[in-house]
Amino acid sequence: MPDVLHLTLPEGRVPVRVSRKARTRISLRIANGEVKLAAPPGVPLAELQRILELRRDWIAQQWRAAPIVSEALPERVSLFGQALRPAPYEGKRRSVRRDGDTLWLAGAIEPAEQRALLAQWLAREAALYLPARTAALARHTGLIPREVKLANARGRWGSCSSAGVVRLNWRLVQAPVAISDYVIVHELAHLQHMNHSAAFWALVGQHCPEWQARRDWLKQHSAELFEIG
Numbered sequence: 001m002p003d004v005l006h007l008t009l010p011e012g013r014v015p016v017r018v019s020r021k022a023r024t025r026i027s028l029r030i031a032n033g034e035v036k037l038a039a040p041p042g043v044p045l046a047e048l049q050r051i052l053e054l055r056r057d058w059i060a061q062q063w064r065a066a067p068i069v070s071e072a073l074p075e076r077v078s079l080f081g082q083a084l085r086p087a088p089y090e091g092k093r094r095s096v097r098r099d100g101d102t103l104w105l106a107g108a109i110e111p112a113e114q115r116a117l118l119a120q121w122l123a124r125e126a127a128l129y130l131p132a133r134t135a136a137l138a139r140h141t142g143l144i145p146r147e148v149k150l151a152n153a154r155g156r157w158g159s160c161s162s163a164g165v166v167r168l169n170w171r172l173v174q175a176p177v178a179i180s181d182y183v184i185v186h187e188l189a190h191l192q193h194m195n196h197s198a199a200f201w202a203l204v205g206q207h208c209p210e211w212q213a214r215r216d217w218l219k220q221h222s223a224e225l226f227e228i229g
């Protein structure tokens with residue numbers, strides 16, 4: 001597991017990836033918008049942090065000159081409203097591992113691959129969470145769908161068919177739980193009212209009194225939640 005240090009530049013706080021592959025010398029380079037530091041295994045992190053501070057001006061200069069990668073890996077990705085920082089590192093097998101608020105991405109080199117890996121991970125989290133949460137809310141509200149499926153439609157958070165199949169966009173796992181709960185209750189309410197009548201909204205309001213604020217939140221944050229995948 002690589003260590004990550006941080007350095008504050010005029011542009012903001014920059015992550016510094018530390019590799020322990022160097023034998024004798026400590027070296028610094030800036031590539032793909034990242035600061036990389038190679039050091040021998042025995043050098044303490046505090047010492048490396050001190051070196052970073054000493055070289056701050058040089059790093060800031062290199063950082064500004066580094067080319068911006070288009071289609072870059074996003075700096076943050078959310079899970080249940082909590083911001084996580086994707087941190088790619090070299091690795092043979094593709095994998096994603098969460099460690100606190102860091103998301104270690106292994107085995108994907110190109111930013112496009114890294115984005116795909118992130119989207120896959122989020123979709124997997126959605127598959128673990130959304131159907132189970134829907135089952136719990138169905139029990140709670142007495143609105144029982146025939147089936148719950150994950151969907152991938154752009155610009156659409158959920159749907160409910162006349163056959164009683166509820167579909168939920170996997171990207172909802174990025175939003176706070178209160179928000180995805182609103183979408184789930186909304187779709188479950190369609191099992192009783194296949195429209196957006198006053199009776200429908202009254203039923204939604206019965207199980208989710210803050211539905212208006214949650215719907216507004218979703219409208220405001222839609223673009224950023226659809227950025228991935």
Ligand SMILES: [Zn+2]
Pocket residue numbers: 186190195196
């Ligand atoms: Zn609706």
